[in-house]
Amino acid sequence: MAASANNPLLIEVKDLQTYFFLHEGTVRAVDGVSFNIYEGRSLGVIGESGCGKSVTAQSMMRIVPSPPGREVGGSILMYLRDGNGAAEVVDVLKLPAGGPKMRSIRGQQIGMIFQEPMTSLSPLHTIGDQISENILIHEKGVTKKEARERTIEMLGRVGIPRPQRLVDAYPHQLSGGMRQRAMIAMALICGPRLLIGDEPTTALDVTIEAQILDLIKKLQADLGMALMYISHDLAVVGEMSDEIMVMYLGQVMEHSTTDEIFDNPLHPYTVALWRSIPTIEGKLERLVPISGSLPSPFAVLPGCRFFSRCDRRIPGVCDAAPPPLKEVVPGHLVRCFLYQ
């Protein structure tokens, strides 16, 4: 596996396949994705819309809208550790999505924050009630008063001013940045081992985004949790992650340490992405766009999924059979026939 870490394994995703069965055909949104998440480490996921990065996270949480979506193959092993370090291994895909075990994993083991905080918060309840509800559901024997106190403490921790007062505020009374802070408080209130951020700062302004990114980094260090950070913004993912996975049309194209991905990208898609994105620093050169556009999500491609847009494609090879994901240099996985 790429970027091996000394930290203990937390989640092992093996050959995950999540398909959506629609009238028009089957969308293979996630098609054979494998990766590991280690305790306390951060994994960044980069990709354009439709690459399956969000669906991968939704499968880990078992919140893929079903129907039409379903996890049709693979496994997601979760290592649930108790205080002594002994681990119980659960395959999340074998659990009923609405069952008690899965519900305790959501929240207590994995917390998730989304792009648009307004759609994830109920407009009818105060943020304090929504956050402390998590404690009351997941932890038996906690009184309402204790839950409220812990909520206030957490709100302070995520940088909400005057938490004693704003604990009783409704979401519409808060700014976008403050709502995202409240969402983070909600995701972290039960002390999860992994925080998944699915484009959590995309809807925010640059200076507010910087505040939230710094907050997430600080909380990750303080609480020692793992982070899976999903975004289309390369610079943001680079800032947040120890290692990075580049996805395209439901598959992992490249996976390595953040430095390797930035300094030594190998897959033609990653290389093309780097050349097509304007940056704030460095030489100003004319951008080289990636030619063409994404193939139809219903298309079943016999070869490499990037074939039609690749500038280094080998006709007869790349469109004949799918390339495997292979460790090309130690700790650097690439799915491309150029490196076989």
Added chain:
Amino acid sequence: MANHTQEPLLEVRDLKKWFPVSKGFLQRQTGFVKAVDGVNLDVQAGETLGIVGESGSGKTTLGRCITRLYMPTGGKIIMRADGETMDVSALKGKELSAFRKRAQTIFQDPYSSLNPRMTVLQTVGEPLLVNNVAKGKELEDRVTEIILQVGLRVEHLQRYPHSFSGGQRQRIGIARAMVLNPKLVVADEPVSALDVSIQAQILNLLLDLQQKYQLTYLFISHAMSVVRYVSDRIAVMYAGKLVELGPKQELLSHPKHPYTEALLAAVPKTSQRKRGMRLVSAGEPPDLANLPKGCVFVSRCKYAAEICQEQAPVLRPLGSDSFVSCHLAESLTLQGI
């Protein structure tokens, strides 16, 4: 870079756009949201002026006033084109339509800005019809010419927007804006809704069209990296005010306003991976209906002095081509990129 000795194509003087705020059952007017509040700037023919700012900074409102999609509350907009001088803020009727042939807008969202019931031919040809520029065969020829320019194909003419991807839809929007041969194009976040791999296609297309037709762009975006790529000069807005304006490289490497510095520090950079915390500006932008007495940035500014609380700074020249609206600009050494 545009030639500064010429008269500017566009002069904006003390431009204001205030939106009334009303309250209660009787909808009594209780105040104003000062979306744009006293903006001064010149745009030279053939240049790209990038306008950056966060949401609510007034950049879109400014663009909409300049193309007269909004009627300004106060101030003047002068445009000089084809030997004519127009007072844009006072135009009416026929003169306003004549102006609109010369100033067009490209919108952000290629999904909602196109009519789903109109084919590409109808969408792109509509400005020609409405302005009595062309019809029939002539119209079709002109539309064909322009859609080829933006990278669409002849067989696309009879198709409806739903059959196009986001990038192609934005090309349709660009064709519609270009079909009348405008002088000035206001591009309002033209690539924000597009995937990263498509953004470069559209940005390069805009640059190529500019060169071919000697267009002047007002390029509005929240993304500093995109503005850096396309602009000659950059204007930074905050809470309805222009806080800094200058040549691109100068503004990026030697910012003169503390907000510009904060903005540049906040932009994630690929060279700063996992470099720990940055110097992030705390706080949030002020309420536009209830602005502070002094400088609009005072509550978040780490350099703020007493005068900043009391007196609103005005935009003034500093150095050779830069303008800044900060009392302390001379004494500050700010960090750029």
